[in-house]
Amino acid sequence: MATKAVKFGEKLVTTKEFLAEGHSFCIGCGEALAIRLAMKALGENVIMAMATGCDEVTTTPLPYTSWRVPWMHTLFENTAAEISGIEAGLKILVKKGRMPERDIICVAMGGDGATSDIGIQSLSGAFERGHDFLYICLDNEAYMNTGIQRSSATPYGASTTTAPAGKFSMGQITRKKNIAAIAAAHDIPYIATACPSYHLDLMEKVRKGAEIKGPAYVHILSPCPTGWRYKSDLAITIGQLAVQTGIFPLYEIEYGRYRLNADPPELKPIEEYLKLQGRYRHLTGKQIERIQEMVNEDYAKLKEKVAAFPL
Amino acid sequence: MAEELTWKDLEVGNIITEAGNASFRKTGDWRTERPVLDKEKCIKCALCWIYCPDAAIKPSEEGYYEADLYYCKGCGICASVCPAGAITMIAEEEK
Amino acid sequence: MSCGSYNDDSGGGKMSRRVALEASHAVAEAVRMADVDVTAAYPITPQTHIPERLAEMVADGELNAAYIPVESEHSAMSTCLGAAAVGARTFTATAGQGLELMHEVVYVASSMRYPVVMAVCNRALSAPLSVWGDHSDAMAVRDTGWIQVFCQNGQEAFDLTLWAFRVGEDPKVLFPVMVHLDGFTLSHVTEPVILPEQSEVERFLPRFQYPFALNPDKPMTHGAFGPPEIYSETKLAQEVAFRNSKGVILRGWKEFGDIFGRSYHPVEEYKTENAETLLLTMGAYTETAKIVIDDRRNKGESIGLISLRLWRPFPFEEFRRAVKGAQLIIVFDRCISFGLGGPVFSEIRSALYDEEPRPKVVGIIGGLGGRDMSEEDFDYVINRGREIAEKGSDRMLETVGIR
Numbered sequence: 001m002a003t004k005a006v007k008f009g010e011k012l013v014t015t016k017e018f019l020a021e022g023h024s025f026c027i028g029c030g031e032a033l034a035i036r037l038a039m040k041a042l043g044e045n046v047i048m049a050m051a052t053g054c055d056e057v058t059t060t061p062l063p064y065t066s067w068r069v070p071w072m073h074t075l076f077e078n079t080a081a082e083i084s085g086i087e088a089g090l091k092i093l094v095k096k097g098r099m100p101e102r103d104i105i106c107v108a109m110g111g112d113g114a115t116s117d118i119g120i121q122s123l124s125g126a127f128e129r130g131h132d133f134l135y136i137c138l139d140n141e142a143y144m145n146t147g148i149q150r151s152s153a154t155p156y157g158a159s160t161t162t163a164p165a166g167k168f169s170m171g172q173i174t175r176k177k178n179i180a181a182i183a184a185a186h187d188i189p190y191i192a193t194a195c196p197s198y199h200l201d202l203m204e205k206v207r208k209g210a211e212i213k214g215p216a217y218v219h220i221l222s223p224c225p226t227g228w229r230y231k232s233d234l235a236i237t238i239g240q241l242a243v244q245t246g247i248f249p250l251y252e253i254e255y256g257r258y259r260l261n262a263d264p265p266e267l268k269p270i271e272e273y274l275k276l277q278g279r280y281r282h283l284t285g286k287q288i289e290r291i292q293e294m295v296n297e298d299y300a301k302l303k304e305k306v307a308a309f310p311l
Numbered sequence: 312m313a314e315e316l317t318w319k320d321l322e323v324g325n326i327i328t329e330a331g332n333a334s335f336r337k338t339g340d341w342r343t344e345r346p347v348l349d350k351e352k353c354i355k356c357a358l359c360w361i362y363c364p365d366a367a368i369k370p371s372e373e374g375y376y377e378a379d380l381y382y383c384k385g386c387g388i389c390a391s392v393c394p395a396g397a398i399t400m401i402a403e404e405e406k
Numbered sequence: 407m408s409c410g411s412y413n414d415d416s417g418g419g420k421m422s423r424r425v426a427l428e429a430s431h432a433v434a435e436a437v438r439m440a441d442v443d444v445t446a447a448y449p450i451t452p453q454t455h456i457p458e459r460l461a462e463m464v465a466d467g468e469l470n471a472a473y474i475p476v477e478s479e480h481s482a483m484s485t486c487l488g489a490a491a492v493g494a495r496t497f498t499a500t501a502g503q504g505l506e507l508m509h510e511v512v513y514v515a516s517s518m519r520y521p522v523v524m525a526v527c528n529r530a531l532s533a534p535l536s537v538w539g540d541h542s543d544a545m546a547v548r549d550t551g552w553i554q555v556f557c558q559n560g561q562e563a564f565d566l567t568l569w570a571f572r573v574g575e576d577p578k579v580l581f582p583v584m585v586h587l588d589g590f591t592l593s594h595v596t597e598p599v600i601l602p603e604q605s606e607v608e609r610f611l612p613r614f615q616y617p618f619a620l621n622p623d624k625p626m627t628h629g630a631f632g633p634p635e636i637y638s639e640t641k642l643a644q645e646v647a648f649r650n651s652k653g654v655i656l657r658g659w660k661e662f663g664d665i666f667g668r669s670y671h672p673v674e675e676y677k678t679e680n681a682e683t684l685l686l687t688m689g690a691y692t693e694t695a696k697i698v699i700d701d702r703r704n705k706g707e708s709i710g711l712i713s714l715r716l717w718r719p720f721p722f723e724e725f726r727r728a729v730k731g732a733q734l735i736i737v738f739d740r741c742i743s744f745g746l747g748g749p750v751f752s753e754i755r756s757a758l759y760d761e762e763p764r765p766k767v768v769g770i771i772g773g774l775g776g777r778d779m780s781e782e783d784f785d786y787v788i789n790r791g792r793e794i795a796e797k798g799s800d801r802m803l804e805t806v807g808i809r
Contacts, residue, residue: 003370006357017366021382022336025364028386032364047620049488052631060630062325062640063313064333070620072491073629074484074514081481085446085488085496086620088472092443093494096470098613104622122484125477199361225386233387233400236362313635318642323580324519325640326618327627 011200014040020066024058028232030223030239031055031138033196035109038136038220041203042210044069045103047090049083051110051119052076054145055138077118080126080135083108087131105210106133112153113143116179127186127215134209134216137179140224148227152177155247157291158279160227165282175294183217184253190216191253196223197239201250201261208252221248229278241273246299252311259311260303270295338365342385344400346378352397359389359398422606422666427599429563429592430455433499433525433585435599436567438469439607443494443614446474446485450504451537452589453527457499479504483511483522490520491628493619495571498522501589502529502536505543509550515582516551517644518629521574521614522582524552525567527593528689528740530775538776539589541689541740544717545749551648553583553655554718556688560597562715563587565668568607573658575614579651586717588740590776592690602666610665649719672721673728674713677703681710684729684765685788686737686754688714691779695738698784709788714750722757729758734766736791738784738806740773747771747803768794772806783807 005012018039025032031054047070050056056073059066074082087106093099108126110119115137123135142160143149150163150172159171183191190212194202202220209216221242223235230238242248246267252259270292274280283291322328346359353375360368360376367382368389378389390398427435433456437445447457463469472489476482479500486496500508505526515522528544530536544554553573557563563585570583587593618626632640655672663669676696678684687695692713699711712728712735714721729735735758739748746752751769758764770787773779787806794804 006360006370008357008361013361015370019366020331020334021366021379022334022338023365024336024338027341027384028388029364033362033388036364036366037361044625045622047492047622057631059333060327060627061313061333062630062632062636063316063321063327064336065327065329065627065630066331066333067627068331068625070622070625071627072488072620073631074487074518075510078480078484078511081476081484082488084474084476084481085444085485085490085494086492087488088446088474088485089444089489089492089494089496092470092472093492096443099493121477122481125481128477129474196362231387232385233391235364235386235388236392313633316636316639318639318646321636321640321643322618323647324517324618324628325630325632325643327630328618328624330625330627 008200013203016040018044018068019059020068023066025054026226028225028235030196030235031140033235034138034202034220034222037196037199037202038206039069041206042105042107046070046105046107047086048072049079049086049108051079051114053111053114054140055109055111057145076114078122079108079110079114079119081122083133084126084129084131087133106131107136107210108133109136109138111144112137112139112141113151116152116177120182124186127183127188130214132213134206134218136206137217137219138222139219140222140227142227144224144227153179156294157283157287159282160279170287171282180217180219186215187256188215188217189213189255193219193221193248193250195221195239195243195248195250197236198243198250205252227279230276234276238273238276241268241276244268245270245273245295247273247295249299249302251302251306254311257309257311258306260306267299337381338384339381342383342403344385344387345380345383345403346385346387346389346398347401348375348377349397349399350375352395354395356394358392358394362388362392364388422600422602424598424600426596427560428455428594428596429560429587430527430594431459432560432564432599433567433587434459434463435601436564437497438463439604440495440568440571440611442469442471442497444472444474444486444489444496445498446476446482446489447498447500448476448479448482448504450479450501452529452539452593453499453501453504453525455593456525479508480511483508483515486522487511487515487518487520490522490616491620493614493616495575495614496522497524499525499527501527502531502543505547506531509547512547512552513550519580520582521580523567523570523574523585524582525585525587527587527589529589536775539591540774540776544586545741545743547584548718548749551581551644552718553581553651554586555715556586556717557592558690558692558713559592560595560599561668563592564599564601565662565666565670568611569658569662572611572661573651573654576654577615577617579654581648581651586689588690606665610661652719655716670715671724672716673724674715675728676711676713678710678712678728680708681732682708683734683736683788683792684710684712684732685784686712686714686735686750688717688750689740691740691773694779694781695784698781698788702788720753720757725757726761729765732765734768734792734795736787737767737769738787739769739771742771742774742803766795768804770804770806772808777807779807
């Protein structure tokens with residue numbers, strides 16, 4: 001007898017896999033896990049648009065597909081525009097009586113490159129027009145699929161192939177672009193950050209984003225063993241440390257009001273997070289101190305917002 | 312396999328109409344290590360099941376959760392998250 | 407100026423009316439009568455009157471469509487693909503730089519077989535910036551796999567837009583269709599246009615039934631990536647289907663003629679009987695050229711005009727038949743393909759290479775970036791064309807009206 005759902009406390013998680021087994025994500029990929037969890041929260045009444053990237057190439061080598069939901073991919077920077085067309089198309093077909101009214105969640109997924117860099121324009125447009133869709137950013141903090149090149153989401157001090165650590169370089173010298181803040185600037189109804197290490201929190205946020213009317217944005221940290229250079233079994237540990245050190249805080253913004261989901265009385269030192277990853281191996285003590293300062297600054301700023309606009 | 316298809320075999324627009332047809336791919340071949348479950352220690356918390364990026368851990372009879380070796384890539388996440396230390400990673404060559 | 411461009415002037419149904427319409431608005435009217443579901447367009451001169459008119463129609467309830475004010479042309483085409491993927495009838499319009507900006511999506515539209523219809527108000531490509539008309543934008547998308555037609559006048563702008571939906575959406579076709587209108591010279595001129603009755607349109611244009619619509623009831627994957635083991639096969643399949651769309655293209659025009667009384671053909675043959683010399687033009691400037699042809703024929707000259715209405719798939723058969731017996735073809739291009747010359751000129755030469763006997767083909771380029779072509783200019787083209795055919799040319803490039 002096949003188990004239909006697994007109980008976690010009060011929550012029931014479906015055993016259905018909407019992302020079929022046998023995909024070719026790397027061994028221990030945090031992004032694959034993030035997507036697997038998100039799909040369980042979304043269910044089968046979805047239409048998905050996905051950007052070029054790890055997610056797309058590991059799941060759809062013609063003539064095979066790992067997707068058990070309706071799925072579309074065209075290019076790299078236009079996923080938000082594509083989902084806008086899907087959403088508006090469905091709406092007008094229902095309005096004109098050519099399709100029965102039904103609850104279909106329009107979901108767009110893209111990596112940090114597709115979301116924060118090449119795709120930021122179409123994302124902004126879709127937010128501004130107010131389409132009813134959920135955008136999920138799978139953030140592995142670099143252009144991983146094409147070979148670990150830097151993105152605007154690559155954190156300060158991380159080494160990538162196009163901003164590598166070297167004799168005269170410490171790797172990334174810019175601060176990670178705060179895409180959630182950019183989403184918030186569009187005044188969309190729901191924004192959240194999530195991490196697969198906190199699986200129920202992630203699924204809850206994806207479900208909320210899917211159900212809310214209007215644009216929703218969920219930013220998921222996706223630990224990458226290949227690009228961050230850590231042992232394949234560490235995705236969950238690294239994700240937990242990201243949250244516990246404050247470098248990737250978990251929060252929600254609902255109609256402009258903030259909720260900090262996890263606020264440990266004391267943040268763990270950032271070094272605990274950095275030392276597990278080869279992409280930070282080159283950092284000097286001073287550089288790590290600087291990173292700690294930046295984490296403290298950013299966390300304090302977030303807490304100010306939470307205090308000023310509490311949910 | 313793709314190599315056996317001719318141009319006539321492709322659907323219009325190269326659309327794939329059979330959902331999830333990639334699931335025949337045996338990613339278990341990637342492994343260099345595999346998980347072994349000690350049922351005595353297992354508390355059936357299902358964390359290994361939920362945290363597997365490959366959905367390669369399946370609920371089994373009696374409520375345990377076990378690796379489907381057809382798909383399991385041997386990443387070791389299940390072993391690392393198990394709160395009861397019930398999963399050990401052993402070299403694939405070991406029997 | 408629209409008389410003589412179609413073979414049967416019966417004027418269509420009893421309730422059809424003849425109105426003065428700017429060609430851009432004629433396109434919008436065709437979109438309205440086709441009951442388009444989704445339109446997403448970014449304004450760019452000289453296309454703006456199309457999305458503006460459509461927005462007005464939606465605002466006044468004349469067109470029941472989702473009007474999506476996208477933030478760029480790249481997004482315009484992308485949004486249209488998303489809409490087409492769920493089974494909506496979609497339309498967009500652009501020009502020049504806009505067409506270039508969406509270039510990669512244009513290629514994808516054909517490869518993924520989404521029947522989007524797009525009007526292009528042909529505009530010269532930057533740099534330098536030019537909002538005025540020429541064919542450089544159209545020539546840059548020759549290879550993208552869209553069915554493409556060129557309009558000469560306002561009636562054609564309406565007719566070919568309507569026809570485009572019929573052909574593109576046909577289950578045996580499923581290819582996107584581009585309708586080219588010369589920027590300003592056609593897009594912005596007001597001409598008499600015969601509008602059909604809505605019931606005639608409904609007879610001509612069936613409801614769009616996209617067989618692969620994204621739907622949770624039958625999950626499909628659109629846009630898988632193509633590893634080397636399969637990519638070549640996908641392209642061959644695309645080309646075979648693209649060439650085979652010719653049958654529906656012709657049938658669509660036949661049905662159009664039967665219902666609306668105006669018949670179109672891939673190649674227009676204007677007074678070509680026994681013509682030794684043929685002038686070949688595309689688009690709105692053709693009508694000026696026709697005046698020159700009329701004039702010369704009245705004076706006893708053995709000359710005619712060929713106009714390519716269907717540009718892609720290239721109408722090899724009809725074209726070769728149309729020029730049989732001619733000794734000289736003078737091709738007028740509104741674009742320079744750098745390092746090559748006139749793009750249409752080079753395609754015409756290539757199309758006739760194996761013909762026995764083979765006419766002489768010469769090419770002259772003009773009308774760039776909004777430069778007008780007068781009757782005198784076409785006179786020059788014909789005279790100079792004959793000169794080149796006789797004595798050859800020592801010029802690197804043959805042009806008209808360029809100082």
